[in-house]
Amino acid sequence: MIGVFDSGVGGLSVWREIVRLIPDAPLTYLADQAHVPYGERSLDEVRALTLRAAGWLIARGCRVVVIACNTASAAALEALRATFPTTPFVGMEPAIKPAALHTRTGVVGVLATPTTLRSARYASLVSRWGRDLHIIEQPCLGWVEAVERMQSQVGSAEDAELRRLVGDCVMPLLAQDADTLVLGCTHFPFLRPWIEQAISAWQAAHPVAHAVTVFDPAPAVARRTRQVWLELTLSADGTPAREFWTTGSAGRFAQVASVLLGYPVPARLLTL
Ligand code: DGL
DSSP: OEEEEESSSTTHHHHHHHHHHOTTSOEEEEEOTTSOOGGGSOHHHHHHHHHHHHHHHHHTTOSEEEEOOHHHHHHHHHHHHHHSTTSOEEOOOOOHHHHHHHOSSSEEEEEEOHHHHTSHHHHHHHHHHOTTSEEEEEOOTTHHHHHHTOOOOTTSTTHHHHHHHHHHHHHHHHHTTOOEEEEESTTGGGGHHHHHHHHHHHHHHOTTOOOOEEEOOHHHHHHHHHHHHHHTTOOOOSSOOEEEEESSOHHHHHHHHHHHHSSOOOOEEOOO
8 A cells, every 4th residue: 555645635635646647556645634733843843753654654564655745744754764765755845956957947935834935954955956046945835734724726706816826926936037937835736726716817918028937746756656566576466445634624625526536535634
C-alpha cells in the first residue's frame, strides 16, 4: 500500500495524479485536519506531527509514504528518513528549479506557506537555483483555509471571495514582472481556476504583458512515486483498496474531498 499524507485536503492534488499514473496501486490517504493549517506552525511542531502521522501509515501497512505537503516535507523529510530507514519517502518542494530554467524575465513568484518559506530546505533550494533570479515569496495567507472549506467550483457563491483572495496575492507578483508562478503548497492547485482568472485579468489590462507559466510539482511527484512503487514491485491484483482517513471531521473531509475530486469520497475518523 502507498500512504499519502497531508495536513488536510491539499494532498488530494497529488493523490489524483498518483491514481492517474498507477491506477492499480492500493492507497491510504491521511489528512491531519485536527492540526490544519501546518503552514503557520513552527517547524518543530510540524516535524513532530508528521512523524506521528507517518508512523501510523507505516503501522497500517504502507510500504511507501508520499508526503504530499510542502510544509511537512520542508520540516520533516530528514527526520522521517532517519526514524523510518526502511521506508522510502517521496517528498515535495517548490518547483524553483523548473521555474528557473523556464523564466525569461528572471522573476519567479513562489506561492507557499510561511513555514515552508522560512525552512532551511527552502533556503537551500533558493541558493542552488535562484541565485541569478529575482524570487518573490508570497505566503498566501488564507488560501489553505479557503480550500479546506471549499464547497463548489467557479461560478458559485464563494467565487467572488476566492477571486479577491487569490487576485490580491497573484496581481502584485505579475506587477513585478513575474512570468513564472510556483505552486509551493499542495492545496493551491485547487485554486488554479482563480489563479488563471487573475492572470487573464492582468493580461487583459496589460496587453504587452509576458505570458505566465504556473508550475505544479504534483505530476513529477506522482512519477517519482510510480518509480519507487515499481522498484519495490508491489503490484496488486484486482480492485485496488483506497481509503481516506482524517483526524478532523470525517463528514467534512468527505464533503470537501468529493467536491475537489469530483466523485464520492468516503472518509473515516482517526484519533492519533
Ligand atoms: N498542503 C500543505 C503544503 O503543501 C500545507 C497546508 C497547511 O496545512 O498549511 O504545504
